[in-house]
Amino acid sequence: MEANEQSRSARKRGAIMDAATRVFVEKGYAGTSMDDIAKLAAVSKQTVYKHFADKEKLFAEIVMATTDRTDAMIDLVADIPADADRLEENLTRLARQFLTALTQPQVLQLRRLIIANSDTFPELGAAWYEQGFERVLATLATTFQHLADEGLLRIDDPHLAAHHFSGLLLWIPVNKAMFHGGPRHTQDELDRYATAGVTAFLGAYR
Secondary structure, eight states: OHHHHHHHHHHHHHHHHHHHHHHHHHHTTTTOOHHHHHHHHTSOHHHHHHHOSSHHHHHHHHHHHGGGGHHHHHHHHHOOOOOGGGHHHHHHHHHHHHHHHHTOHHHHHHHHHHHHTTTTOHHHHHHHHHHTHHHHHHHHHHHHHHHHHTTSOOOSOHHHHHHHHHHHHHHHHHHHHHHHTSOOOOHHHHHHHHHHHHHHHHHHHO
8 A cells, every 4th residue: 555655646746847847938937937837747836835845946856857868968978989991980979969969949948948947946957967978977077088099089188178179079969959949950960060060070080
């Protein structure tokens, strides 16, 4: 009986978080009410408050829950073979996967939502960046240092190189999405950004 109660509670909590994510993205933090969330989650407002003390705590939990996806990205950037003959091919494959993951509509929407509320919740924004993208960059920097140790790259500052790599890939599609309110790219364009970004990166660091 207790296990069933816990399972039902977990399902309600998940439904609340899913609903809150959708409403926050659609209406923004200020425009979202707990009534909106309860209605979409098909639970009472009392149930929402039972799981989350207030709107701020619910927003914070939703934001930080997205950093769980970072583990898959870390595995991705950590797995670049030290193969001189296939370096460009391997980096291009990584670049395409990197771009595809970070330009998903929900990822871009959450990024805009967090940035829009960074003045109100600066510590939350900083924590999301540090536990999410910064961890990916740190792993990528370690990978680049390994490739440099093997003689495949010429790098003085691996962390800066990781920023350069990600910037070459993300600058165009992410900025377009931020200013237009959503993705404005095709898969063919992402592939072109990946190929061109790797070419520019290797021109500087090979």
